[in-house]
Amino acid sequence: MPELFWRMMKEEWRIHSTMFGQISFALFPVMIFGIVWMSAFLLPMLHASLPQVDLAFLAYAIFLSLGFMVGGFGLLGNEMMNRRFGQASLLVYSARSLPLSERFIFANFVIKDTVYYLLLWVFPFCFGYIAASPFTGASLQKALLLLPTLALSFISGLCTIFLLSTLYVRSKAACWAAILAVSLSLGYMVVLNGSNPALNFPPYMLYMNFSWGAFIVACLMLAALFSLSLLLFSPEQGVTTKQYRGLLRPLIHRFRRLPNPPLTAKDFVDLHRSGIGIGQAIFSFLLPLIAIFLFLSLIDPYLPAHGFFILFSLITGVVASTMYTWVTEFDSFGAYACLPVATSTLIQSKVTTFAILQAIPAVFIAAAAFLTGEGAFALPAIVFCLSSSFFGAGVMAYLCGLSPGVLIYNVNVLFTYLVVNGAVFAILSALSFANPLFASISVVLLVPALLFVERAMSRWDSVDPIGF
Amino acid sequence: MTAVLETDNLCKRYGDVTALDHVSLAVEEGALFGLLGPNGSGKTTMIRLLTGQIRPSGGSARVLGLDAAREGIRVRERVGIIPEQESPPSFLTAMEYLEFVGTIRKVHDIEERAEKWFDLLEFGDKKHVLCKDLSRGTRQKLMFAQAFIHEPSVALIDEPLINLDPIMQDVVKEFLKGYVKSERTVFLSTHSLEVAEEICSSFAILHRGRLLHSGSVSGLMEAGEHLPEFFLSLVRRGRDA
Numbered sequence A: 001m002p003e004l005f006w007r008m009m010k011e012e013w014r015i016h017s018t019m020f021g022q023i024s025f026a027l028f029p030v031m032i033f034g035i036v037w038m039s040a041f042l043l044p045m046l047h048a049s050l051p052q053v054d055l056a057f058l059a060y061a062i063f064l065s066l067g068f069m070v071g072g073f074g075l076l077g078n079e080m081m082n083r084r085f086g087q088a089s090l091l092v093y094s095a096r097s098l099p100l101s102e103r104f105i106f107a108n109f110v111i112k113d114t115v116y117y118l119l120l121w122v123f124p125f126c127f128g129y130i131a132a133s134p135f136t137g138a139s140l141q142k143a144l145l146l147l148p149t150l151a152l153s154f155i156s157g158l159c160t161i162f163l164l165s166t167l168y169v170r171s172k173a174a175c176w177a178a179i180l181a182v183s184l185s186l187g188y189m190v191v192l193n194g195s196n197p198a199l200n201f202p203p204y205m206l207y208m209n210f211s212w213g214a215f216i217v218a219c220l221m222l223a224a225l226f227s228l229s230l231l232l233f234s235p236e237q238g239v240t241t242k243q244y245r246g247l248l249r250p251l252i253h254r255f256r257r258l259p260n261p262p263l264t265a266k267d268f269v270d271l272h273r274s275g276i277g278i279g280q281a282i283f284s285f286l287l288p289l290i291a292i293f294l295f296l297s298l299i300d301p302y303l304p305a306h307g308f309f310i311l312f313s314l315i316t317g318v319v320a321s322t323m324y325t326w327v328t329e330f331d332s333f334g335a336y337a338c339l340p341v342a343t344s345t346l347i348q349s350k351v352t353t354f355a356i357l358q359a360i361p362a363v364f365i366a367a368a369a370f371l372t373g374e375g376a377f378a379l380p381a382i383v384f385c386l387s388s389s390f391f392g393a394g395v396m397a398y399l400c401g402l403s404p405g406v407l408i409y410n411v412n413v414l415f416t417y418l419v420v421n422g423a424v425f426a427i428l429s430a431l432s433f434a435n436p437l438f439a440s441i442s443v444v445l446l447v448p449a450l451l452f453v454e455r456a457m458s459r460w461d462s463v464d465p466i467g468f
Numbered sequence B: 001m002t003a004v005l006e007t008d009n010l011c012k013r014y015g016d017v018t019a020l021d022h023v024s025l026a027v028e029e030g031a032l033f034g035l036l037g038p039n040g041s042g043k044t045t046m047i048r049l050l051t052g053q054i055r056p057s058g059g060s061a062r063v064l065g066l067d068a069a070r071e072g073i074r075v076r077e078r079v080g081i082i083p084e085q086e087s088p089p090s091f092l093t094a095m096e097y098l099e100f101v102g103t104i105r106k107v108h109d110i111e112e113r114a115e116k117w118f119d120l121l122e123f124g125d126k127k128h129v130l131c132k133d134l135s136r137g138t139r140q141k142l143m144f145a146q147a148f149i150h151e152p153s154v155a156l157i158d159e160p161l162i163n164l165d166p167i168m169q170d171v172v173k174e175f176l177k178g179y180v181k182s183e184r185t186v187f188l189s190t191h192s193l194e195v196a197e198e199i200c201s202s203f204a205i206l207h208r209g210r211l212l213h214s215g216s217v218s219g220l221m222e223a224g225e226h227l228p229e230f231f232l233s234l235v236r237r238g239r240d241a
């Protein structure tokens, strides 16, 4: 059994390291470590202005959301593995040639991915914080506790979405029922106890008050969730003759005024039929943002008036900018290689699809504004959210072209991405804290966003497409 | 006779792998040209370079008078391509895929043409099935139709016969023989020597990225040689050298 797992681990390593060098890939966790280590020195300053709160919960929110965002394994099953790196002959396709079941191979794939996420993101993050604790005056004991509990937080997010996404593929009704049940019990907590469910998030509770018993129970529960998801996972049935009504042509007609009608139409057919559209909107957008909302509301009392909502629109924008990866990661360039379609044309079409999808964050922020009584600031908040999203996506398109899911693991790419976005968003949120109406100024971000897209188009036209 | 495909000292390196090493080749209009070579000899790389999908590390390639590296899009507008082992997009139906290609290639009567192809390649009730639910062979047939739907004057096809059953292989071979009769050119990459001997008019042999031989099939026959034996002896000599 571990044989296949280790081979997959090595394969993943080789895929990344041949794409941008062993060193660059190996440096990735080192860089996460470094960034966290340095940022930890800013914490005492933050603490000075927010003395009553332990900011650790922010880390839980981030890793829970990361788990949400990457946990949709069930959505595509084989198709997802298929598309991640094109149709190279990866071990995951070996089901038909090896005496192993598809479910077994899939389980190995999911565990391999989870281990990589832990090694690349979660552990370096924790070690960065631990290494800084002697200098920042943070408690070493608490810092060490981050390691198991943040990992739990990430895995909780991942397992929840893994289960929901397999349910979604099996039966949409069951998935909705599960989401409804969870929302109702969370709502019950809020209404009856008046307590924020974020405070009752087990990994965070463990951090505040650790006990081995509770830790083991939490691990067992996650293992149960994970096994249940695997059991529910339905391997591809292979050859079926289900007939579909033509969707492409009407969509091409509808998009006729856009730059590349057939390409945009194909994106929407893909999003619709694969379930990625709705699936990702729930699992990678809605749920992470609800979790962030709950966690972030813990610091609401300490932020300037309306600051919470403005900050939330910025975060929504950042999450929305990852929609660029939805439309790129699940498509392989190989499919276009035989057509007169340039990489630049594809980037343009993906940005177009991305732009249409921005209706989702716009509606979401508008709804959030009215639900939270911030209706008066709905407009600047929507502007802030969408401008940041376009800016983030523009930077991403420039740095990664059509392969953000792969190239983000190149240290230069991630570093540039974080620095550029971090600087711009820090300035804009400082302005908006001063006066929420200033958030509208962010509309100027559309100019550099467009420039980035233009530069992306010429940049990625002049190199061989990735994987060729 | 004019050369519609031409390479001049074409080279391609991937890191330290040299996939093509100073290959100079010309293919005349109306040829059914077979590019032969063992696995990994550089056939796919050659097709990608000729159609401007990747850039050469040295030398040049011209197709229909266009420089493949600089005018790749114009080359791909005018030729048809079957990429190696590529499947049509998973979530389009077979019909939608041809509509997609037809719209990009600005073919106006795409639906009629698609129907003709579905008949020729015996799609039956598979027209409105998603590509991901099609068998490997049916997907390969769809990729074949896609490459010829706009009746290009040059088609570059990479191992088009794998996954096809013998009957379909025959249909495809007959189609290719007929296609080149009206001054159109087919550039076929294959490791099947029997197929090459049966349908090709001229051929070239690649081995480890180097061109070992190029000539006409009839010339070879006249010299009393058979392609399979000729190929094997050349490649073995190349390997020992």
Ligand SMILES: Nc1ncnc2c1ncn2[C@@H]1O[C@H](COP(=O)(O)OP(=O)(O)O)[C@@H](O)[C@H]1O
Pocket (backbone or CB within 6 Å): A467, A468, B014, B017, B018, B019, B037, B038, B039, B040, B041, B042, B043, B044, B045, B046
């Ligand atoms: N994208 C790539 N990166 C690295 N090496 C490659 C790539 N594509 C092909 N090669 C190498 O180039 C050589 C020629 O490959 P290819 O053109 O696919 O040969 P063929 O089609 O004749 O089997 C092989 O050694 C192959 O491993």
Ligand SMILES: [Mg+2]
Pocket (backbone or CB within 6 Å): B040, B043, B044, B045, B084, B158
């Ligand atoms: Mg090949």
